[in-house]
Amino acid sequence: MKSAEILNLSLEDLKDDFDELEVIVFYTLEKLCNFYYLIESLKKYSRLETLNTALENTRYFEKKFLNLSTKISKIKAYLKKKKPTLEVVNEIQETKEKYFEEIRTQIHTIASIITSLDWQSPSFSHSIYTMAGKYTGKIIGTINDYKRDGRLDNQILEKWYLKQYIDAKFKFNIHVYATNSGMAAFSTILNFLIMEKKAENNVLIGKNIYHENKKLITKCFSDKLFMVNELETDKIIELIKQKKPSLIFFDSLCNTKNIPVPQLSKIIDFLTYRYPHNIYLIIDNTCLSTTFQPFKMVQGKNRKLRLIVFESLIKYLQFGLDRVNAGIITAYGKDTEKIMDYREHLGTNINDIAVYTIPQISRKIYENRLKRLSRNAYLLSSLLQTYIANNKTLIRQIIYPMLENHPAYPWAIKMPFGGSFLNLDFQKPNIKIYKKFIDLTVKKAAKRKVNISGGTSFGFNSSRIYLTALRIGNTEPFVRISVGTETYLQVIKLKEIFLEVINDLSRFKLF
Template sequence: MNDKLHPTTKAIRTQIDRTNEMEHSSPLFLTSSFMYNDVEMMRAAFADEIDVNIYSRFSNPNVQEFVDRVCALEGAEYGYATASGMSAIFASFMALLKSGDHFVCCSSVFGSTITIINKYLPNYGIEVTYVSATNLDEWEAAIKPNTKMIYLETPTNPGLDIIDLEFAGKLAKKHNLIFNVDNCFATPISQQPIKYGADLVVHSATKWMDGQGRVLGGVVVGKKELIEKIYLFCRSTGPSLSPFNAWVLSKSLETLDVRMERHSNNAFTIAKKLEGHPKIERVVYPFLESHPAYAIAKKQMKNGGALVSFHLKGGLESGKKFLDALQLLTLTANLGDSRSIASHPASTTHVKLTDAERLATGITPGLIRISVGLEYVDDIINDILQALEKS
């Protein structure tokens, strides 16, 4: 393929080999295994002497097409797709860290990621030091002789803090650390962490990559030598992406660019409208000039993304009243949908964390997170405003 093509064009035009039927849309390969012409071909396949499909837990044409498209968007060498975003994150830890290793993690990460780090990684002798998303002086001080990795999200979940990827990339390179970035919230349309030195980029493809709340999926892309280790871990442990879900996700990537333009334009309009509202203490959106890291966001992001957070003055009770008063926005355990979704992290996604852990990730009792959809923006705004009046 022409290297001069835009990444979005490459992603749309990256397809699996056409069959004799010459389908324009990629066919589905709903099979658990693949056949061989003879014993010698089968032997060579299992010996990794030829590049053919063996078993859909290892590889599948639909899954590979999805991975190749994400690699095109992220500018990555290699990738592997998993059954969910959390399995991609878990695999990026378990395949590359061992007993006695240490890694540095931003304190503002997804609640399930914190659960993995705090509850399960210690069982394998892997330790972590959490650092602030907003105080970069803590980062280098946290590095130890046995540190192997830096892991972060930007924008963070759900407080929408912005971490300087250039700073983190240089720090990782200085200390020869694996730089691992969850890029789910920005999507590869808004930012490409590999440009700033990231070795690995993980996504919950369930979110904007699908974009319509239909299927689960995850993907990790990056340096070939690291992805090969992740592949071998996943090949044995089995968190593989189904061919059907891969087919859905691959088709969805063809519209990711145009969808994210509408999502982010809607989100920016809503954020500006809500600033200064008497019932809101603070609105958080990366492309608002009031955001503390506005300059960094403008440097490394194409748009501000599709999430808007705001802190209600009335705290926990106001948050509950706000959600109950919504008439258009959906209450559901997801984000990145074509339909706008509202959540109250303190009582839902991060409810199992302690008060201190929630505050460390920027979650106040009155924090509301809006995953802005593709509806007509005035309809979204009107629903938020009427719910605020009742909160």
């Protein structure tokens, strides 16, 4: 691809990036504006000094974000007039990163301000001054008078999530429960299944589900557990027929070395139309998020099939902010409404500040971000794989579901999103070489002034590299590259850095 075309694509990327920042800023201003009017409504029930402090804080950040909104509008107008030169792209990229960090460092403080008048144990009545903050007049004794149990704050996030991010013909019978982390979501589900005695028969799990979930399931159901290879769809269906499991656990896209992708549409189709027994299908949808929509596949088709889907909200849905831990459960079918009671009794409800920290913005903006992450992962993985296939290096292959060398390619290529991380398959397993590879990558990136971090997780604005599963028993450690929402030009620079590291280490014949 010619450099002019790369610069043009990069400038278009930056336009989309500023659209995203603008929407986050608008959402934040809307929250501040709503809180401002709420403060005015509490004058009869609160000390004026307290309200004035809240007003002062609100106005301070409202002014800052209005100023930031103006700056973003000017940048967007500037981008329409400018030709895509290297200088312009680099200048705008730096500005975008600066504005993003400005938002990131303040959005949690703003969430704290919005909840600053609240009490974790709000009052349902008062003689002089309220102790219910913005929920004054909405608290009912023994019903919603203890925030840990969850009622009002979490419903804001849950209603928005159901409306924006869940595809289903009818939504009134789909239950959504926000939790304080992805693991809290899974722990809540697991306790519900155990205590309600839902594992009457066998339990079937994908052998590459998230390692912490796998450990908990193994401890709980070791006497009736069967593990399956996620890539062997026909064998999975045959085993379901034979073992008649009550519970099935899968990840929609697995975060292990080979990144297996189960053919869930085919498995769900079998369970919906050809499986006559009661069954719970539990899916960790963290790695595919809204791009995999199973509820429309099952709703109204088989009363014996219950579907529970959960996701960590610290990954994609925070738009790279990575400020609060949170998770979400979405459930359909008989008895799944009881999950709310287990969230209450286990204390896994989402923190009130987290509700107002997570940007609750349109699905279109969110899925544009996912498309960028997927494009970058595919672009980087395909460029690296093409080089490796034609040269002798210490890397055997690049692992990414949308590459032709991946066993899930026949169905993964049809997905709208292939995940945002790729893994390196080395010729010989060697922890020292893995660490050397990561260290050298970061050093070379620093010399080229390219931002890449050594760290865990995924879904950020800038790429990360990480030695995964180093301290997990019975799991092979591997090197994972989690791409960010970089521009096309930045991905090309990342490719050059990785190839330089691969060639440097390959010269030492470490394979």
